Amino acid sequence: MYADLALINGNIITMDSKKLRAQAIAIKNQRIIKVGTNNQISQLINDSTKIIQLEGRTVIPGLIDTHIHVAAFGRHLDWLDLTDCKSIKDMQTILKNKISQTIPNKWILGRGWNEKNFQKNQFPNRYDLDTIAPNNPVVLYNQSGNLCLVNTEALCLMNINSQKVKLLKENTIKRDLITGDPTGILEGKALDLIWDSIPEPDQKDLLELTHCACLKILKAGITSIHWMVLSYLEFSIIKKLKEKGIPLRIYAIIPFEIWKKEIKQTPSHGLKNNTFKIGGIEIAIDGYLANKTAALFKPYNDGSYSTGNLFQSSQSLYASVSDIIQSGFQPVLHAMGDKAVELALEAIEKLMKKTEHQNTRIRLEQAALINKNLIDRTKNKKIIISVQPCVINSEFKTWNAIDNLGSNRARWLFPLRTLINKKILLIGGSDCPMEPLNPFQGIQKIVDRKFFPEESITLTEAIAMYTINAAYSTNEEKYKGSIEEGKIADLTILSIDPTVIPSNNIKNVEVETTIVGGEIIYNKRV
Incomplete structure (x- = not known):
């Protein structure tokens, strides 16, 4: 049996504990048939075999992004990137360039200013935007996404009524201290007013946007994703993307209410070639640290005495998780604050008393604040903790976690080293478009961690979060996640071996080729 595709003269990082490194790979009928030396693979090559001469380049298993909002990413591709703005003038320059390419009345969106x-530390105001864009509604989110700047045209389209006047009293629409007029800065509940005003793209436009997003994801070396679905429309978009032949492997995670109302009876098995599966059902137990809705045992350090919000009771959570498991899906429990994590653990502990549930792989999504006691309760329960590494940096650097939580509590914010030492499985995702897509940027954040560096992890551990651990989290470790004979030939070829460069340079590793099922989907050199 000869190979369809052979990769030779390379540095293969297999993520297989039995054979950590190799020189070459042979692929036949979408699967890896041999991993070994150049000499071993050469015996499987004939005139019809396509050969990739790696010339020493590094190959790793196809990367798996375990938390990505694909439809939102598609919509964000047209957004202005304001992350490099050092002044209001910089922001105006970028907006001016966009205006020159945009028809009047069309919404312009952007993100990243700080x-x-x-x-x-001067806040921009709506008049800074009005001078550049008087005829287009403009919405520009800040770096953390917890507030935004809008121009006068956008404010008019929001059509403030009596309900919105109440929001003014709650100070979520900032007003000038002298005139009382809106400054253009919105936060909190007022952010909902924006999305009530922005027209939704129709299915055709959304399909095209998400198709573009999928191509960018593949270009980043990502061969599988866990798509965090936000609407039933997205679910239909996924099916249409697969009909169009997008090779990206999709594990869809559906909000509990949408699943229960719209698609509970849909079979959980995948389509042909394991390219699409409805797998996880997400329950939101609490909110987010950034807007202080993550549920905590003790108040935030802002003088408000707020401890965030719990969206579930113990009884409702247990019933919902039981329903998910009995229907053949994976429970995905969003629990960011320590109080929410405890509520999740209580439900899991109760479920694990039933023999039929003991092998269920339950996932804690975006679990952030996990103290020693919670860590001890988590181990030995087959609980998987889903982490978005760039979020860790944002919580400390942008949200100021040490100020908002206090140093003693912030010490237990994303304690990855401790979790791994306790044999708790971690998986990695981007949270794109809220955070950058680049997996190596995320990997750098947790290997070269700046806040509480004692919780840094090794490069191999970080890569495992995006490969073999991610595959295990969805019961797919038998056919992907590592470079082994018999597994699907999903591979990512890199410009350099990330294990031999300084940790502060990992983010600059470039993806040169993406291979899905033995097919070259992206090749930078072509």
């Missing part, structure tokens, strides 16, 4: 980068 007033701390501006002179004297």
Whole structure:
């Protein structure tokens, strides 16, 4: 039996504990048939075999992004990137360039500005936008996404009524201290007003946007994703993408209410070639640290005495998780604060008393604040913790976790080293478009961790979060996640071996080729 495709003269990082490194790979009928030396693989090559001369380049298993909002990413591809703005003038320059390419009345969206980068920490206002864009509604989110700047045209389209006047009293629409007029800065509940005003793309436009997003994901070396679905429309978009032949492997995670109402009876098995599966059902137990809705045992350090919000009772959570398991799906429990994590653990502990549930792989999504006691309760329960590494950096750097939680609590924010030492499985995702897509940027954040560096992990452990661990989390470790004979030939070829470069340079590793099922989907050199 000769190979369809052979990769030779390479540095193969297999993520297989039995054979950590190799020189070459042979592929036949979408699967890996041999991993070994150049000499071993050469015996499987004939005139019809396509050969990739790696010339020493590094190959790793196809990367798996375990938390990505694909439809939102597609919509964000047209957004302005304001992360490098050092002044309001920089922001205006970028907006001016966009206006020159945009028809009047069309919404312009952007994200990434940070007033701390501006002179004297000066907040921009709507008039800064009006001078550049008087005829287009403009919405520009800050770096953390917890507030935004809008121009006068956008404010008019929001059509403030009596309900929205109440929001003014709650100070979520900032007003000038002298005139009382809106400054253009919105936060909290007022952010909902924006999305009530922005027209939704129709199915055709959304399909095209998400198709573009999928191509960018493949270009990043990602061969499988866990698509965090936000609407039933997205679910239909996924099916249409597969009909169009997108090779990206999709594990869909559906919000509990949408699943229960719209698709509970849909079979959980995948389509042909394991390219699409409805796998996880997500329950939100609490909110987020960034807007202080993550549920905590003790109040946030802002003088408000707020401890965030719990969206579930113990009884409702147990009933919902039981329903998910009995229907053949994976429970995905969003629990960010320590109080929410405890509520999740209580439900899991109760479920594990039933023999039929003991092998269920339950996932804690975006679990952030996990103290020693919670860690001890988590181990030995086959609980998987889903981490978005770039979020860790944002919580400390942008949200100021140490100020908002206090140093003692912030010490237990994303304690990855401790979790791994306790044999708790971690998986990695981007949370794109809220955070960058680049997996190596995420990997760098947890290998070269700046806040509480004692919780840094090794490069091999970090790569495992995006490969073999991610495959295990969805019961797919037998056919992907490592480079082994018999597994699907999903591979990522890199510009350099990330194990031999300084940890602060990992983010600059480039993806040169993406291979899905033995097919070259992206090749930078072509």
